[in-house]
Amino acid sequence: MPSSPAGNTRRWTVPVLAAALLTGLVVPGATAATAPQPAPAPAGATATVTAYDDTYYANAAGKTGASLKTALHGIIRNQTKISYSTVWTALKQTDEDPANSANVRLLYSGASRSKALNGGDVGDWNREHVWAQSHGDFGTSAGPGTDLHHLRPADVQVNAIRGNKDFDLGGSAVSGAPGSYTDANSFEPRAADKGDVARMILYMAVRYEGTDGWPDLEPNDTVTNGSAPYHGRLSVLKRWNDEDPPDAFERKRNEIIYSTYQRNRNPFIDHPEWVEAIW
Secondary structure, eight states: OOOOGGGOOOOOOHHHHHHHHHTTOOOTTOOSOOOOOOOOOOTTOOOOOOTTTTTTTGGGTTOOHHHHHHHHHHHHTOOOOOOHHHHHHHHHHHTEETTEEEEEEOTTTOOEEETTOBSSSTTOEEEEESSOTTTTTOTTSTTGGGOGGGEEEEEHHHHHHHTTOEEOSOOEEOTTSTTOEEOSSEEEOOHHHHHHHHHHHHHHHHHOBSSSSSOBOEEOSOSOOTTSSEEOOHHHHHHHHHHSOOOHHHHHHHHHIIIIISSOOOHHHHOTTHHHHHO
């Protein structure tokens, strides 16, 4: 398994080289052309550097806006698709509780629950589609319906409360998921899951562009999307991406999906600043 990008950094040399060339210093081997660099970070954002920038993400180097979105789609659309039944097995690995290898960590509640309690009964955990299936009507066929980058273990009852609601702020407390709230048309996950949700939704918007038989999934700024292939609220998701940056659990999950199952990555876990660069 490749090492996690979380611990991989490298020294920036381009600014030093550029300064030397501007002042007329001779730099052995230097030429006017330099290697592509990661997309510039938007104002106020901190650029990240990963072990994948010069390989997996090479075609995204230096791009922003629609060009960056198009480049990332071309990169991450190349994936191995899995069956819906295989998702059970995969989630037991991708979402394993670091403190208890016999359990998975549940989205929205943070609870640790036995891997064996997967199913549909009260007290079980099931497969939560963070991008709701009805927002594009893609079901559970191999493709968006089985894409691990937005499928997470969740308590059966909490999952039912979330339903197919868009994401936004406010509402009443959700029983069984401390820190989460809901109202008639939206769901607010607990603080520790806000960034995860944002990056999963925005991954789906880049991965599924209507080019391979599935709907063109896009974020918007409403909470009344129903069965349309849209998910909101974009302005809130962008804020959550900033407030809750990727942690070790999320980065490890991205690595397992890439190396063991799908062979594609969620670029917003590797480069959260790309959210603002695109939207």
